Amino acid sequence: MPRQSLPQHLGGSFAVRAARAAGVGEGRLRGRDLVSGFHGTRSIAVAPDDTMPPWGREAAELRRRIDEYRTAMPDGSFFIGPTAAFLHGLPLPLGVQKSIHVGVRHPRTASRRGGVDGVQIMPRMVAVTTIDGMPLTDVATTWASLGRTLELYDLVAVADAILRVPRHPGGFRPPSGPALATADELAARLGSGRWHGAKMLRAALGRARTGASSRPETWIRLVLTDGGQPEPVLDHDVVGPHGEFLGCSELAYPRERVAIEYESDGHLTRRQLERDIDKYTAYSAAGWRTIRLTHSHVFRYPGELVRRVDEARRSSSV
Structure with missing residues (x-):
């Protein structure tokens, strides 16, 4: 018997409640062509592309999981840490994205959902922006929140990427844009509260430079x-x-x-x-x-x- 087609408006990832509202039955939601990384969500399974390098496969899988989680993301929560860094295009080592990192402002309770690393943070310590409609911490908050996950060299690498002013070799054209944030802005965010790994973050900021273009x-x-x-x-x-x-x-x-x-x-x-x-x-x-x-x-x-x-x-x- 042919598999029931899913309503097109659900897209590649969707919340179970949205699928039910669209008339999708329980049996179809258990179809072998669907995967579930989080309670109450589904994604259409996609075979890994073995022609892609490891970092490309990891990025594609992470983006799929982010899109899936986003369909059931609680109001008031936001991506933080390595997940926010990925969305900002900041350099990270392979293997740090085992969970989706999601933050909430105190006094809300951090998520304990499987596959999610929930973080509760004081309101004064966080600034939130959006990318493609997804809420996430701004680059300064994102960098400060990485003290829970990264070691010194990679904290420096992320700071370098944030501080870099894009420059054309030879200086034949002016810089193509400003830095994502300044050292003063990173220092101010670091001073906004008690960050995990604050000592190492301060050391990393002291070793950051503006000219590096890669990890x-x-x-x-x-x-x-x-x-x-x-x-x-x-x-x-x-x-x-x-x-x-x-x-x-x-x-x-x-x-x-x-x-x-x-x-x-x-x-x-x-x-x-x-x-x-x-x-x-x-x-x-x-x-x-x-x-x-x-x-x-x-x-x-x-x-x-x-x-x-x-x-x-x-x-x-x-």
Whole structure:
């Protein structure tokens, strides 16, 4: 017998009560093509796309769960912590999104629903905004709320992403927009109440910078400085002997002419590969040495990262 079609207006995720109101029976709500991450909600099951990288699959699944929870989200609640950070597009490590993080203002009771990490927060400590109609904490509150979940380096990485002023390499055009928030705004939010992990949050804010454009770049900077190296310059424009623009490097030691490049999956396309070859050839001709790093160097073998940079800096000083 053909499966009953669901009313189109329910979409891919819906509340059970909305489905019942639309005439969907109990048997259909138990259909094998539906999944339920939370009591009183359903989503149409979607097979995972094995061609996507792990972070892409995690993001797609998280977005599905957020959309499903949103259909039955209690009035007055809002997304917070890692869930809000995801919706703001802030960088997070894999594996921190096991639950949907939902906040309420005191004295309301935090959610104890399965699959939800409920957080009760004092009203003076939180500011709420919306994205696509979904209530969530603003970026300053979101960052402060991550002290419950993240370690130091990733708290710095999120702060870096918030403080970054988007810049066009070479300075040929003005910045494309302001930072998401200022350091003063982050400090003010941190001072608004008693945040979990406040000591580490304060340390992270002290180490945050405005020039990092990715989580790996933040980690490289922190690994190097904690490994005894001077702090590298971020987002550095490299110029040739006649002042011509050769390229922009994510991190650099300009005095020693050492550039540090993180090679993400985006560097594997033919077009980007050709650009990289031309860029590094021009760097070499101008007397620059380039240290190229991958995910393994940064997150699995940080000692090797420090060794390579230290060697390059010492060689350039000879």
